[in-house]
Amino acid sequence: MNNIAKNITLGAALCTSLLFASSAQATWNGTTAKSDVTLNGAGADAVDYAVLVNPQGFFVTKGGSGGFASDFALYGSKQGWTSIAAFGSHADNGVAVSTNKLGTNLTFTFDKADSRHGSWTVANNDAKNNVKLDLVFAMYGGMGSSAFLFDNETIGAASTSNGSWTFNGLALFGNKAGYENLTIFARDVSKTAFEVPTTPVPEPETYAMLLAGLGLVGFITRRRKAAQPLFS
Numbered sequence: 502m503n504n505i506a507k508n509i510t511l512g513a514a515l516c517t518s519l520l521f522a523s524s525a526q527a528t529w530n531g532t533t534a535k536s537d538v539t540l541n542g543a544g545a546d547a548v549d550y551a552v553l554v555n556p557q558g559f560f561v562t563k564g565g566s567g568g569f570a571s572d573f574a575l576y577g578s579k580q581g582w583t584s585i586a587a588f589g590s591h592a593d594n595g596v597a598v599s600t601n602k603l604g605t606n607l608t609f610t611f612d613k614a615d616s617r618h619g620s621w622t623v624a625n626n627d628a629k630n631n632v633k634l635d636l637v638f639a640m641y642g643g644m645g646s647s648a649f650l651f652d653n654e655t656i657g658a659a660s661t662s663n664g665s666w667t668f669n670g671l672a673l674f675g676n677k678a679g680y681e682n683l684t685i686f687a688r689d690v691s692k693t694a695f696e697v698p699t700t701p702v703p704e705p706e707t708y709a710m711l712l713a714g715l716g717l718v719g720f721i722t723r724r725r726k727a728a729q730p731l732f733s
Contacts (some may be wrong), residue, residue: 529644531669538649540664545649552645556684569648576652577635577689586685603690605632616679617668625656630692632656637686643670643678658695
């Protein structure tokens with residue numbers, strides 16, 4: 502009898518968990534949209550929500566990108582995602598993280614006006630090369646993480662891209678959740694040489710030829726004036 506009761510209890514708990522998880526995917530993302538996170542005034546190219554997934558959690562797999570990797574595969578190569586910056590629960594006031602991963606030198610900053618709104622930047626510290634890459638802004642809070650993809654994002658040499666963020670994920674009972682941590686991922690990094698256009702400086706021989714030409718024009722002009730009659 503005890504075994505039957507135990508099995509019933511376990512079965513009920515399992516059913517509850519399954520129902521809980523299936524309904525969460527549809528509701529816990531709240532009103533999350535691509536426009537919630539911007540970079541240089543433009544919203545993300547795609548957004549994904551993963552229930553009960555924390556990119557910085559203890560049981561993370563695939564570098565913490567398991568919550569969005571398969572859904573974002575359509576936007577680029579099959580190359581895996583690399584975590585290149587991580588901000589903890591207390592990150593605030595323009596905290597900066599620099600990285601040389603994937604062969605590029607970038608600095609990310611993160612700031613929050615409150616637990617659900619703030620700003621972020623990504624700076625390219627290479628003074629000679631533009632950087633083109635896929636970026637994912639994966640923010641965890643409440644019952645899951647919202648991942649925002651910026652596909653084929655170009656950051657100019659020695660320049661900074663500025664962005665804003667809003668977290669619209671929900672906690673239990675439909676309450677709006679707050680930021681808990683942020684992980685930034687990247688892939689498909691490429692560089693292009695950046696050259697500032699300059700006005701060519703004439704060679705010394707060019708100046709000599711120019712002066713000789715002006716002298717010849719002046720000589721011909723004087724000859725023509727001397728050849729004209731004094732009276733007509």
